[in-house]
Structure formats: C-alpha cells, structure tokens
Amino acid sequence: MKQTRILIADDHSLVRMGLVSLIGYQKDMEVVGEAESGELAVSQALRLKPDILIMDIMMPGLDGASATKQVLEALPSTRVFILTSFGSSADLLKAVMAGATGAFLKDSPNNQLLDAIRRVARGETIIQDVIKQQLTEAPSLLSLSQRQLEILHSASCGFSTEDIAHQLSMTPDGVKKHFASICSKLGASTRSEAIAIALRRQLLKI
Amino acid sequence: MYAFASILMIAAAASTGAARPLPISEARKISETGARYEIEGDVVSVSRYWSAIRDESGAMRVRNWTKPWNVGDVVRTTIEMDEPHDDNPGYVRQIARHAMVLERRPPRPVREVFADDVSKGRISPFACVALRGTVTSVFPDEIDGAWSFIVVEGKGEQTVVSLNWANSSNRVDLADLVDAEVVVNGIFNDQASGGRQYMGRNIQIDGTNAISIVRAAPSDPFEASPFLNLAWPTDSNDTDDGHRRRAVGTVVARWMGRTFMLKTDDGRPITVKLAPERFLPPVGAQVETVGFVRRTPFVMKLSNALWRRTAGRATDEPPVEVDAPMLLSDKHGEPIVNIRFHGRLIRIKGIVTDVLAKGSTGQILSLNCDGKPFLAVAEGVTPPAIGSIVEATGICIANENQDADDLTRLSGLSIILRGDADLKTLKTPPWWTAGRLLVVIGILFALIAAIALWVWWLNRVVEQRSRELHREQKAHEDSVMRIGERTRLAVELHDSLSQSLAALSFQISSARTAKAEGLGAAEEKHLVTAEKMLDSSRAELRHCLLDLRSDMLEERDFSKAILKALRADAADTGIEIDFRVRRSQMNDSTAHAILMIIRELVSNAIRHGRAKKIQITGEHRENMLVFSVVDDGLGFDVDNYPGLHEGHFGLAGVRQRVINLGGRFTLRSAKGEGSAATVSIKFNDHEGGQAAP
Numbered sequence: 053m054k055q056t057r058i059l060i061a062d063d064h065s066l067v068r069m070g071l072v073s074l075i076g077y078q079k080d081m082e083v084v085g086e087a088e089s090g091e092l093a094v095s096q097a098l099r100l101k102p103d104i105l106i107m108d109i110m111m112p113g114l115d116g117a118s119a120t121k122q123v124l125e126a127l128p129s130t131r132v133f134i135l136t137s138f139g140s141s142a143d144l145l146k147a148v149m150a151g152a153t154g155a156f157l158k159d160s161p162n163n164q165l166l167d168a169i170r171r172v173a174r175g176e177t178i179i180q181d182v183i184k185q186q187l188t189e190a191p192s193l194l195s196l197s198q199r200q201l202e203i204l205h206s207a208s209c210g211f212s213t214e215d216i217a218h219q220l221s222m223t224p225d226g227v228k229k230h231f232a233s234i235c236s237k238l239g240a241s242t243r244s245e246a247i248a249i250a251l252r253r254q255l256l257k258i
Numbered sequence: 259m260y261a262f263a264s265i266l267m268i269a270a271a272a273s274t275g276a277a278r279p280l281p282i283s284e285a286r287k288i289s290e291t292g293a294r295y296e297i298e299g300d301v302v303s304v305s306r307y308w309s310a311i312r313d314e315s316g317a318m319r320v321r322n323w324t325k326p327w328n329v330g331d332v333v334r335t336t337i338e339m340d341e342p343h344d345d346n347p348g349y350v351r352q353i354a355r356h357a358m359v360l361e362r363r364p365p366r367p368v369r370e371v372f373a374d375d376v377s378k379g380r381i382s383p384f385a386c387v388a389l390r391g392t393v394t395s396v397f398p399d400e401i402d403g404a405w406s407f408i409v410v411e412g413k414g415e416q417t418v419v420s421l422n423w424a425n426s427s428n429r430v431d432l433a434d435l436v437d438a439e440v441v442v443n444g445i446f447n448d449q450a451s452g453g454r455q456y457m458g459r460n461i462q463i464d465g466t467n468a469i470s471i472v473r474a475a476p477s478d479p480f481e482a483s484p485f486l487n488l489a490w491p492t493d494s495n496d497t498d499d500g501h502r503r504r505a506v507g508t509v510v511a512r513w514m515g516r517t518f519m520l521k522t523d524d525g526r527p528i529t530v531k532l533a534p535e536r537f538l539p540p541v542g543a544q545v546e547t548v549g550f551v552r553r554t555p556f557v558m559k560l561s562n563a564l565w566r567r568t569a570g571r572a573t574d575e576p577p578v579e580v581d582a583p584m585l586l587s588d589k590h591g592e593p594i595v596n597i598r599f600h601g602r603l604i605r606i607k608g609i610v611t612d613v614l615a616k617g618s619t620g621q622i623l624s625l626n627c628d629g630k631p632f633l634a635v636a637e638g639v640t641p642p643a644i645g646s647i648v649e650a651t652g653i654c655i656a657n658e659n660q661d662a663d664d665l666t667r668l669s670g671l672s673i674i675l676r677g678d679a680d681l682k683t684l685k686t687p688p689w690w691t692a693g694r695l696l697v698v699i700g701i702l703f704a705l706i707a708a709i710a711l712w713v714w715w716l717n718r719v720v721e722q723r724s725r726e727l728h729r730e731q732k733a734h735e736d737s738v739m740r741i742g743e744r745t746r747l748a749v750e751l752h753d754s755l756s757q758s759l760a761a762l763s764f765q766i767s768s769a770r771t772a773k774a775e776g777l778g779a780a781e782e783k784h785l786v787t788a789e790k791m792l793d794s795s796r797a798e799l800r801h802c803l804l805d806l807r808s809d810m811l812e813e814r815d816f817s818k819a820i821l822k823a824l825r826a827d828a829a830d831t832g833i834e835i836d837f838r839v840r841r842s843q844m845n846d847s848t849a850h851a852i853l854m855i856i857r858e859l860v861s862n863a864i865r866h867g868r869a870k871k872i873q874i875t876g877e878h879r880e881n882m883l884v885f886s887v888v889d890d891g892l893g894f895d896v897d898n899y900p901g902l903h904e905g906h907f908g909l910a911g912v913r914q915r916v917i918n919l920g921g922r923f924t925l926r927s928a929k930g931e932g933s934a935a936t937v938s939i940k941f942n943d944h945e946g947g948q949a950a951p
Contacts, residue, residue, distance in 0.1 A: 063917055064757040065910050066791065070764025073784065077771035088917075112917045137756050158760035162767040209845060210738055244737045251745045 055082040056173045059102035061093030061119065062086075062135070063111040067158065071106065071135075078166060090114025097123045102130060104173055107152075109136040109143045117146035124151040131172050135165075136183075145187050153177040195237055201256070203230050208247045208256050279334060283315035289351075291341050298334040298360070301327045303386045303445040306422075306464055308350050310384030310445065311335070317383040320354040327357065329386060330365035334358045368443060372412035376459050381446040389419065389442040389461050390472070394501050395550040396432035397562050398534070406432060407457070408469075410442065418460040419444060419469075430466050433533040433562055436502055437475035437482055443468045479564060480504060483548045488526050488558070505530075505560065506546045506568060510603070511653035511674035512538045513620070513635045519601060519653055519674070520547060520560075525575075527601025529655070531561045541676045544570040556597050556656055556668060577605040577651050582628035585654070585671050595668040599654040604673065607649050607684070608632060613641045625650065625673075633657075636675040645687025651680045743811075746847045750802060753918060754911065758795040762788055794907040801857075811849060816841040820874060823853040828860055831869060837876035839883055839941075848939075851915050852876075852885065858912050859887040859935045867891020867933060883941035888934040893927045912937075 058081055062068045068086050075081045084100050087093040091114045097105050105123055109116035120132045133154035134147050144155060154172035156165055157180055168178045179187075196204070199220070206216040213231075217224045231243060240246035250256045279298035280288075288295065297320075299313035304327070308319045311333065320337060327333045335357035343349035371380075371387045381387055391412030399405035408419040419442050421432075444461035463469070476482045479502060486503040505520055505528050512518035518538050520528045530547050532538065539545050549563030580599065585606075587594045608627035615622045620637035625648070634650050642648055652673040675681055690698070769784035810822035817835040824833065841849060856874060863869040869891030876885035909925075912935075916923040921939030 064753075064761070064914060066761035066907060067757050067764070069787075070761035070768070073768040074764040074771075077768055077775070112920055137760070159756065159763075162763055208738055208742060210735055242734075244734045244741075247738055248741045251741050256745075 055080055056104055056170070057082055057084045057100070057102045058169070059083075059085045059087065059093070059097055059100055059105045061088075061090070061096075061105060061111070061116075062108040063088050064108070067108075074162060074166075075169075080170065081166075090116060090119035093119045094122045097130060098126055101127060104131045104133050104154075104169060106133045106135050106169070107147075109134055109147060115143060117143050117150055120147045120152050121150035131175075133169055133172050144183060148179065148187065155179045155183045157182060196234060196250075200230050200234050200237075203227060204234060204247060204250050205256055207231075207243060208251065281315040282311065282313050282318045285337065285352075286316065286318055288339060289342075291339050293339045294336060296334060296336050299332070300363075301329050301331045301333055302382070302384045304329055305445060305462070309354070312382065312384070317385075318352060319350050319384060320352045321350050323353045323355050324357050325354070326359055328362075328365065330363040331359050332361040332363065334360055370441075371446075372415070373410055373417040374413045374415040376417040376446065376461060377415050379448065379459055383446065383448050385446050387444065387446050387461065389417070389444065390440070391417075392439050393435040393437065393475075395562065396435060397550065408432060408435065408442075410440065410461075418457050420447070420457065420460050420462045421466065422462070422464050431533065431535060432466075433479075433564060434475060435469070435471070436479060438471050439473035441470050441472055443470075479548050480546055480566065486528070486551060486558075486560070488522060488524075488528075501550075502548045503551050503560065504546065504548045506570075507544075509539045509541050509543045509545055510601070511655070511676060512541060513637060513674050519655065520545065521601060523570075526558070527653075527655075529557055529559045530563045530565070531559065533562045533564060536564065539565055539567070544568050554658060556600065557658060575603055577603040580604045580606050582606070582608075582630040582632075585632075586630050595656055595671055597656055597668065599671065600656040602654050603651065604654045605649060605651045606632070606673065607647065610642050610644050610646045610648055612644060623650075631670070633670070633672040634675055634681075635672055636681065637677075639675050639678055639681050642681065642683050643687050645691050646683050647685040649682040649684055650675060651682075652676060742846060746850060747802075747806070749847065750850070753914065754798050755795060755802065758791055758798065758907075762791045762795065765791060791907065794911075798911075801854075805850075810853060811846055814841055816844075816849070816876075819849065819853060820856055823857050824860055828864060828872070831860075831864055832871040833860070834871070834873045835875075837874065837885065839876050839878050839885075843878075843941075844883075848919065851919055852883075852937075852939075855912050855915050855937055856885070856887055858908050860889075862908050863887065863889035863891050863933065867893065869932065878941065879938075881940060882938045884936065884938040886934055886936040888932065890932040893929050893931045893933050895929060896925055896927050 058075055060068055060071050060075070060083060062071065065088065068088065072083050072086060075083050084102055085096045087096045088111075090111045093105065093107060093111075094114065105120075107116045107119060111119075114122075116134060116136070120134070123130060124132060131154065132147070132150075132152040133156070134144065134152045135156055135158055136144065137158050148155060153175075154168055154177070156168050156178070160168075160180065168180075171178050202220060203216055206219055211219065213224050213227050216222070217227045220227070231246070235241065235243070235246050238246050238249045240249050247256070279296040282297055282299060285295055285297050297311060297313070297318065299311040299317075302310040302312045302317060304310075304322075304325070306322075308321055309325060309327065310317055310319050312318075320335065321340070324335075335354045337352045338355055340351040340353050342351060365386075368386050368388045369381075371389055373389070373391050375381055375387075376389065389410055389412075391410035393408055394411045394416065395409045397407055399407060404423050406421045406423065408421060409416050410419055442461055442463060444463040447460050447462050483502040483504040486505045488505075505522060507520040507522040507526075507528070510519050510521045510527075515538070516532050516536075518530050518532075518541075520530050522528065528547075530549060533549075544567065545565045546568045547560060547563050547565040549560030552559040552561050578599075585596050585599055585604075587596075606625075606627050608625035610623055611626045611631075612624035613621055614624055614633075620635065621639060621641045623634040623636060623641060625632040625634050634652065650673050652675040655672050655674060657669045657672055765784050765788040769781050769788065772778075772780040772784055804825070805823075808822055808825075810819045813819035813822060816837050816839065819841060820835055820837065821833070844852070860872055860874070863872055867889055869889035871890045873888045874885070875888075876883065878884075913923055916937055916939070919939045921937055924936045925933065926936075927933030
C-alpha cells in the first residue's frame with residue numbers, strides 16, 4: 053500500500069513535533085518534511101512534491117493562504133489541508149478560495165483529524181462545520197478596502213479621527229466617510245462596535 | 259322739695275317703666291347715644307324724614323321711625339338717641355319710637371309771614387308758615403344737587419327758601435319764578451341743616467308743590483332786568499342784590515357745556531353760567547343775557563342765565579401773542595396770575611403733555627408752555643398726539659381757587675379753544691415718546707434677558723453634551739482597550755496554550771499508538787514529553803492568569819513593567835535594567851511579547867544558569883528595537899543545549915514569540931561564561947510602536 057506523503061508546515065515547533073510523531077505512527081502516512089514558515093513550506097513542497105501539505109494558516113512571513121496559492125499553482129495534484137487554531141475567517145476563506153480542500157481545527161479529536169487527512173488524500177473536500185460557519189461571515193470582511201483596514205487599525209489603537217487623518221494623510225471628513233462605509237459593511241452602528249467586530253473576526257491583529 | 263320730687267320721679271320711672279315725659283327743652287340737652295326718654299307735645303310740621311314736636315318749653319325735630327300723626331295732633335313718643343353723624347352736624351339723631359296720638363286735632367291755620375319775620379326769627383321753631391313775597395333769584399346748591407335755593411324778598415328783607423328736590427317727581431324751571439309774587443308753604447328752620455349752615459334761618463320745602471304763584475313774572479325777563487353795572491374793579495356788592503341783571507355782547511368762548519364768555523361792546527368779559535336745561539349760544543353770536551350777578555374780586559359772573567340773540571355786529575379782536583412768563587409768574591412757589599389777560603384772545607405755543615378728558619363736552623389738554631402748566635379746554639377739537647408742539651389760540655380765562663373761602667387768589671389760567679382752527683400742530687411728536695422708549699427698552703431688556711437665558715441654556719446643553727461625548731469617548735476607549743486586551747489574550751492563548759495543548763494531544767495519541775504497537779521505549783518517550791509539555795503549559799497558564807491580574811501593561815515606565823513581569827522569580831538576583839525605549843512607543847501586544855520574552859530569558863538564566871547578576875538592556879536602533887538579557891550564570895553549549903525533545907520548551911517559546919514579532923533571536927553562551935540573548939524586532943516608532951507582524 054502506497055503511503056500518503058505528507059509535508060507539515062507549522063510555525064509552532066511543539067505542534068510540528070507532535071504532528072510528526074502522530075502521523076509517523078500511521079501506517080498509511082509518511083511525514084516527508086517539515087516547514088516552519090510559509091516560504092519554507094513552498095520551497096519544501098516544490099522539492100518534495102507531497103501528496104498532502106498540512107498547513108497552519110497563521111505563520112510569520114508568507115501566510116498559509118498565500119503559500120497554499122503558490123503551492124497549488126505549481127503542484128495542482130497536491131492537496132492542501134489547512135490545520136488551524138480557531139480563527140481568522142478572512143485568511144481561511146482566502147486559503148479555501150486558493151484551493152485548499154481540507155480545513156480542520158487543531159483542537160479536534162486526533163482520530164477525526166487523521167480520518168479527515170485520509171479522506172482529503174482520497175480526493176474529498178473536508179471542511180469542518182465550525183469552519184464553514186466562520187466562512188459564511190468572511191465575505192463582508194473581504195470587502196473592506198486596504199485603506200479602510202488601515203483606518204480601522206489606527207482606530208483600534210485608540211487614535212482620534214484627526215490623528216488618523218494626519219497619519220494617513222487624509223481629511224477628517226474622509227476618515228468619517230470611510231467609517232460610515234466600514235460600519236455599514238460590518239453591520240456595526242458605532243465605531244467601537246466596528247472595531248470589536250473586526251477584532252473578533254481577526255480582520256485586525258493586535 | 260323740687261329736687262326731691264325729681265328724684266322720686268326718676269325713681270318711679272325706673273321702677274314702673276311708665277316715666278313722665280321730659281320737657282323738650284331738657285330733652286334737647288341729651289346727646290348720649292342709646293339714651294331713651296319720652297316727650298309729649300303738638301305736631302308742628304311733618305316733612306318726609308322728620309316731624310317737629312312742640313311743648314311749652316320748646317320744639318324738637320324727631321326722625322319719622324313711626325309716624326301715626328298729622329300736623330296739629332297731640333302726641334306722646336319714646337325717643338331713642340342715634341349715633342352722631344360726623345359729616346352732617348344737622349343730622350336728626352332723635353328717633354321717634356312707640357308713638358301714641360293722645361288727641362286728634364285739625365291743623366291750626368297756617369300763619370302768613372314775610373321775609374323779615376324769617377330773618378329776625380319771629381316764628382316758633384319748625385312751625386308751618388306761609389311765606390309771601392317776590393322771587394328775586396334762584397340758584398342750585400353747588401354742593402348737593404338735591405337742593406335748590408329760592409330767594410324771596412318782602413318788606414325790604416330777603417330770605418332763602420331751601421327746596422329739596424328729593425321728594426319731587428319733576429323738576430321745574432325755577433328761572434320762570436324770578437320776579438313772580440309767590441306764597442311758599444314751608445317749615446321755619448331756625449338754622450339750616452347739613453352743609454348749608456351759612457344760609458342762616460330759612461324756610462324749608464319739599465318739592466315745588468309748596469309754591470303757589472300769586473302774580474306771574476313779567477313775560478319778558480330781558481326787558482324787566484336792569485343793565486349790569488360793569489364798573490370794574492368794584493369794592494362793593496351793590497350789584498349783587500339778588501336781582502336779575504342784563505348784559506349785551508358777543509359770545510367769545512364756551513366751555514364745559516354750561517358756561518360761555520360774553521364780551522361786552524366795551525371789551526369787558528362776563529362769565530355766564532346757564533340756567534338748567536338751556537343750550538349754549540354759538541361762539542361769535544351777538545346775544546343779550548340776563549342772570550343773577552355773582553361777583554368775585556377778579557371775575558364778573560352771571561348765573562342761572564337766559565340768553566337771546568340780538569341784532570348787532572360781533573366784535574372781532576386779533577389774538578395777542580403771549581408767552582408763559584407774561585401770563586404766569588411764581589412767587590414763593592405760588593402762581594401769580596396776570597389777570598389782565600382774563601377774557602382776552604391770546605395765542606401761545608406749548609407742548610401737549612396730556613389729554614385729560616375725552617367726553618361729549620370736549621377735551622382738556624394739558625399744555626406745557628416754557629415750563630409752566632396750562633389747561634386748554636377744547637370743544638370740537640381733535641386732540642393732538644401727546645408730545646406735539648402746538649400753537650393754541652383762544653380766550654384766556656382765570657381759574658378761581660377751588661376753595662370757595664379764598665376767592666382772592668387765582669389758581670391759574672386756562673385757554674378756551676373755539677374749534678379745530680384754534681389748535682395748530684407745529685410739530686408732531688417723535689415716535690420715541692418716553693413711554694414708548696421705556697417699552698422698547700423694556701423689550702430690549704427682556705430680549706437680552708431671553709438671549710442670556712438662551713445662551714445659558716445652550717451652554718448647559720453643550721456642557722452636558724460634552725460630558726456625554728466625553729463619557730462616550732471614554733467608554734469607546736475603554737471598550738477598545740478591553741477588546742484589545744481580550745484579543746491579545748486570545749492571541750496569547752492561541753499562540754501558546756492552544757498550540758501546546760494540541761501538541762500535547764498529539765504526543766498522547768502517539769504514546770497510545772506506540773503502546774498498541776508494542777513500542778515500549780517510544781511510548782515512554784512520548785509520555786515524558788507530554789508530561790513536560792503539561793508542566794510547561796501549566797506554568798504558561800499560571801503566568802497567563804497572573805498577567806491578567808497584573809497591571810504591568812499599564813505601567814508607564816517600561817523598566818518598572820519589566821520588574822513587575824519578573825515578579826518574585828528574580829528576587830535574589832541583581833537585576834540591572836537599562837531599557838531606552840519608552841512604553842508609550844510600543845503597543846500592548848508588542849510590550850507584552852517583549853515582557854514575556856525577557857521573563858523567559860531571566861527565568862532560564864536563574865533556573866538553569868543560577869545567575870547572580872542579570873543585565874537587561876534595550877534600545878532603538880534605526881528601524882529595530884534591540885534588547886538583550888545578559889547573565890553571569892553557568893552558561894551552556896550553544897550548539898548542544900537541551901531542546902524540545904529533551905522537554906525544554908522555554909527557549910522554543912521565546913523563539914516562537916520572536917518569530918511572531920517578525921524578529922530575530924540570537925543566543926551566545928559558553929560553559930562557565932554566562933549567556934547573552936539578543937532579540938531584534940522591526941520597530942516603527944512613529945506608528946505607535948506597532949511591530950511588524
């Protein structure tokens with residue numbers, strides 16, 4: 053029986069270590085490599101051509117979604133299995149849109165996780181229900197422009213409208229208009245609520 | 259003996275209540291209010307309000323509380339004394355109660371008397387008499403309209419008949435009586451009652467029925483009356499004899515509905531007051547008038563006058579231009595009136611200060627001429643606006659002192675205007691009269707007050723809104739801070755604990771699988787790793803919970819924040835901190851990460867290196883924040899220090915955090931030479947210390 057060749061990309065070394073040993077005991081799987089960043093994941097994948105790339109979403113440098121996109125462009129037959137903590141809806145959506153066919157939370161029972169990896173290896177698309185739920189919230193988040201994200205970010209740091217306008221070389225009125233737009237996109241009624249929603253959906257990182 | 263009898267009498271009266279009547283002369287001395295006594299006598303006369311009773315000692319008037327008698331009856335009555343009436347000294351206080359007619363008798367024939375009998379008092383008090391004589395004048399009581407007076411002459415003397423109209427249903431024109439021979443049936447009054455005491459003895463009648471005309475007055479009173487003696491000034495009352503006098507001239511002014519001024523052909527003014535129910539002649543008419551002479555030191559007057567037109571040319575004199583000082587001057591505060599202008603046509607300028615009366619008889623304008631007050635009496639004149647400057651042309655008349663006792667002084671001058679043409683408005687008043695100005699000022703003040711109130715209110719609203727906004731802003735900041743803190747915590751848990759737990763789970767699964775496969779050594783290794791991971795996670799959790807309660811992130815001085823983060827871990831170790839990056843330059847998560855890294859490094863140095871002295875430095879180098887932890891501990895072999903597989907997760911955690919911050923971590927050490935850990939992270943000062951993720 054041909055073993056499924058697996059590349060593990062996770063910036064968290066303990067998790068990587070655990071995964072390696074867990075998967076290593078599976079008779080039908082073989083860990084062919086490890087990567088601790090998105091860039092490494094891409095280069096390792098190109099070199100090793102794994103059947104499955106198990107990838108964390110949040111990694112320093114190249115994030116999981118971008119890495120997924122790059123890997124799948126070069127290796128269409130490789131399955132990308134996103135293994136993430138709870139999370140960043142926007143990034144998850146990006147990764148799924150880029151072609152990841154599996155998405156699972158790290159704190160799921162291990163046998164379910166292994167089962168999901170096997171099914172993805174067989175060509176199924178396995179997106180955990182909790183993640184699906186997160187994904188439904190994501191589109192509105194994606195519609196925020198880069199400028200609006202910047203404004204939200206500054207606001208979340210506690211800056212006033214005038215300060216934000218100064219920092220981003222805008223007029224205070226422009227900032228206010230952007231806020232109105234942000235609020236309507238996020239379904240928020242106040243600035244604080246918009247920031248809260250953005251933070252909750254990890255649109256903003258603190 | 260007599261005194262004893264009196265005492266007996268009074269005692270008897272007191273004990274039986276059937277007292278003997280008092281002699282009227284005695285009774286008249288009693289003035290005590292509420293006193294009661296009896297009198298007995300003949301009824302002398304009966305009028306509407308009172309009756310007169312006479313006995314041998316005298317006569318007395320009693321009020322007709324009860325009146326069972328007729329004139330002539332012998333009666334007995336109880337008298338009760340009423341309260342005195344201050345305003346009316348002639349008020350009859352004796353009230354007749356419980357009267358009893360002792361004997362009905364026909365009235366005695368009334369005695370015929372003449373004026374001299376009355377004036378000399380040759381008639382018993384309150385007796386009914388028939389006064390015979392010729393009427394020389396009639397005049398109304400100027401104080402009390404209910405009374406008129408008729409002057410009757412006879413046997414070379416004159417007496418007054420007081421006529422009380424109150425009892426008559428119709429008032430007849432008394433002027434027709436003048437020069438008629440009459441008999442007046444009335445009651446002799448020893449003295450006039452009420453305010454007419456100056457009249458002296460008189461005959462009192464109720465209504466004109468008491469007057470019977472024996473011989474009518476001549477049909478033409480004008481022909482019958484001699485001309486008025488116009489000698490002026492006069493020091494005698496020779497023309498004031500009660501007989502009617504005649505005057506001829508031009509009507510130059512009229513006022514108050516009953517008075518006109520007649521100017522005789524030789525230019526003397528006579529003030530003529532009409533008899534009742536007569537109309538005034540038009541101004542400019544040539545008239546003949548008859549009336550009774552009333553002369554004061556300054557003014558010649560005819561009262562109760564009649565008039566008729568006569569042929570003749572009206573005199574027409576040009577007005578004299580005058581000013582106030584010519585008419586009036588002051589002496590010790592009292593006006594001195596120039597009587598020369600009385601009756602002259604004058605023209606004067608002044609300011610209208612008031613319109614005193616607007617009635618059918620015309621207006622009285624108050625004028626201020628050069629600071630002196632004048633009254634302009636205007637009939638048929640449209641009153642000008644107050645404040646107008648006017649030129650008034652009219653007849654000047656002297657105002658006599660209102661106090662009839664002092665006719666030697668005049669109170670001022672008035673101007674009688676004859677029509678609209680006599681009042682020329684020279685200048686209408688500006689709209690801003692004092693009153694209006696006051697109103698405008700008042701409105702302005704009210705407006706200012708309202709605005710002030712409004713501003714005050716707005717201020718309050720603004721303050722309130724500001725406070726609300728401030729609160730909102732604060733709440734917003736708080737909520738952002740809370741959300742940030744929560745998110746940071748979530749990320750912290752995600753980055754460390756959650757990952758560790760996942761890894762732990764993988765290890766345990768691995769151990770189980772190894773056991774199932776019979777790989778005892780591998781199983782043991784997984785379990786040991788898992789145990790160490792668990793220890794490490796517990797420590798992480800403990801730190802995390804302590805950090806939650808710690809205010810190290812709120813500490814403004816980053817060196818102090820580091821000390822707080824180290825807590826008791828570094829109690830026995832000399833820690834030197836030289837951190838030259840201010841807390842305010844970093845955001846919360848960067849600061850937290852740095853504190854966690856430093857704590858882990860210090861903890862490692864103390865636990866594994868047994869360091870006695872640790873130096874912590876930090877500085878800002880170009881776009882990097884570089885900090886290091888240097889200790890004097892045991893040191894270790896950098897290439898061969900215990901790692902993850904040996905269960906040392908501390909440095910792995912540090913590396914993880916540094917990676918998350920997008921930074922670099924270097925570690926230098928050698929056995930016995932302590933160690934130096936250096937971390938450099940990207941750092942943009944001007945972006946609020948946000949480290950690149």
